[in-house]
Amino acid sequence: MEINLVSDTVTKPTQEMLHAMFQAKVGDDVYKQDPTINALEAKVANMFGMEAALFFPSGTMANQTALKLHTNPGDEIICDKWSHIYLYEAGGAAFNSGCSLSLLDGERGMITADMVRKAINDPEFFHAPLTSLVSIENTTNKGGGACYEMETLREIKQVCVQNKLKYHLDGARLWNAMVAKKQSPRQFGELFDSISVCLSKGLGAPVGSVLISDAKTIKKALRIRKIFGGAMRQAGYLAAAGIYALDNHIERLADDHRRAKELAFILQRLPWVASVEPVETNILIFNVQSYLDEKVIIEKFREKSIHISSMGQGKLRIVTHLDYRQVMHEYVLEILPKISI
Incomplete structure (x- = not known):
């Protein structure tokens, strides 16, 4: 029995999910004629109370x-x-959007309003990049699955x-939060x-992310997705897996957290x-004693058929998931x- 706790991306579709995928009605989504893609996008937009959504092959x-939608070349993004x-x-923010990033020293990957306020460049000071976007990650990946409070x-x-x-x-990992x-x-x-x-x-689900926004923004996103090759x-076969996951796999995330x-x-x-x-959600990060080589620890786990990952500098990560x-x-x-040891 091999146990893969490297990431929650290692899961495989359940038999029920595969059945839903095989039964999917499909069309050409480039022409917006795939009924299952359209159903998934409408479902997610409705869940969040937003106007529209767009399916992507990756997060x-x-x-x-999203970064390209909200910025112009030369702008700065706070995160x-x-x-x-x-x-x-x-380095996609620089390559795709021509933007720089203002990196804040948050707590476990989470920032505050005061930090954001202090990081905003004076729009009249043309020597500095124009601040145009704040990007938040919830839950935080490297922060160990930490979740923002709604008030923050x-x-x-x-x-x-x-x-x-x-x-x-x-x-x-917003579902986890x-x-x-x-x-x-x-x-x-x-x-x-x-x-x-x-x-x-x-x-x-095996593949896919969804971007949600107002209808005008998503219409622009359709063009950018095309430019990016997405x-x-x-x-629709992939969208069917997403619909099944939304209907059946959200509440069970509590098991991963436990x-x-x-x-x-x-x-x-x-x-x-x-x-x-x-630990708040499904990501567990721990540090080994300073005198130990983390590679030795990983090998000890592997000898017991348990696979975990390294984050460097003695920091190791375990991620629980559907297949665990x-x-x-x-x-x-x-x-x-x-x-x-």
């Missing part, structure tokens, strides 16, 4: 499209220093309104100018673990105290 493309749009999108997001929104800035949410914090999609839809949500992480043909917390409880009692970061079943979880809980 990175959805985010990059946390650990943001996915900065660390894990291959509202406070940042006020700063954006006061300074005529656009407000984007990278919600790759909503389950953990008992929040609703419409609460987020009321705040943000655009939201990207991923279907292929905690929800377990227009697809009979993509299991991550139970693993953290064991890890923080082991002598070779220096610290365990707070309870029988696997019980095995890992049993094995962890027996790993000796």
Whole structure:
């Protein structure tokens, strides 16, 4: 039994999801004639109380499209220093949109309204780039699945309104945040100018993200997606997986969160673990003792058929997900105290 806890992107479609995919009615989505794609986009837009949505092959493309929609070349985007749009999108903000990033030193990947306010460049000072967008990540990936409080997001929104800035949410794992914090999609839809949500992480679909906004913005996004090479043909098979996931896999995210917390409880009692970061959702980050080589720890796990990932500098990551079943979880809980370094 191989147990892959490297990421929640490693899941495979369930038999029920595959059945839904095989039954999908499809058309040519480049002509907006795929009924299942259209149904998915309408479903997600309605969930968030926003006007329109657009399906993308990846969260990175959805985010990059949003950045381009809200900025002009030479502009500056405010985000946390650990943001996915900065660390894990291959410099796309510079390459695709010609923008620089103002990186804030937040807490576990989360920033505050006061930080944003202080980072905004004076629009009359033409020597500095024009601040045009604030991008938030919720939950935070490198921040260990941390979730924003709704009040903090509202406070940042006020700063954006006061300074005529656009407000984007990278919600790759927003489903996890909503389950953990008992929040609703419409609460987020009321705040943000655009939201990207991923279907292929905690929800377990094989491919796809959705960008949500007002109808005028999504019409522009259609052109940018085409420029980026993201227009697809009979993509309804993928959309069917997303619809199934939205209907069946949101509430079960609580199981992933519970299991991550139970693993953290064991890890923080082991002598070779220096610290365990707070666990709110399905991402668990822990640090090994400074005198240890993290590669040795990873190999110890691998010897027990458990696969985890390194974040560098002695920091290791475990991510629970749909394919991490309870029988696997019980095995890992049993094995962890027996790993000796």
